[in-house]
Amino acid sequence: MRELYQAADRVEAQILKDHLQVEGIETVIVGDQLSGAVGELPADIYPTLWVLDDDDLARAKQLTEQYFSRPPVSGQRWRCRVCGESIDAGFEICWNCGSPGPNDNE
Incomplete structure (x- = not known):
């Protein structure tokens, strides 16, 4: 299992997780329940997406970059x-x- 992406919030993490699942890449979100404590705890506690199969990491990184660099809806x-x-x-x-x-x- 390898770390892929630290999301801004639970929603962003879930959207990316769903996108990667459609592409056949299994992931897990770690720390998604902690994000409610942002501002209260002196820690980096944003949800993080982890790829379950290490062999999928390179493709997952590529798909993540492509996903976030999409042009605006026209x-x-x-x-x-x-x-x-x-x-x-x-x-x-x-x-x-x-x-x-x-x-x-x-």
């Missing part, structure tokens, strides 16, 4: 053709009814 808002909900750019399905966006050919 595109335009769109209106769901099923329920009429207004959806922000970058979303591929309607958050309200789950229908595919205008760029899906289903």
Whole structure:
């Protein structure tokens, strides 16, 4: 097991953990319950992501760098053709009814 990334908070750690899991890399978050004590304890207690299989560390580092260097979401808002909900750019399905966006050919 090898240390990969120290997150700013529990949410960032979980998002990265989920991203790596989709890529087939198993990780564990260490210290995620301690972040609530930030400011109270004189220690570096932010959640840290650890890669379980040492052989996955290099790929996990590369995927982490790519994840955080992504360009900002582009595109335009769109209106769901099923329920009429207004959806922000970058979303591929309607958050309200789950229908595919205008760029899906289903």
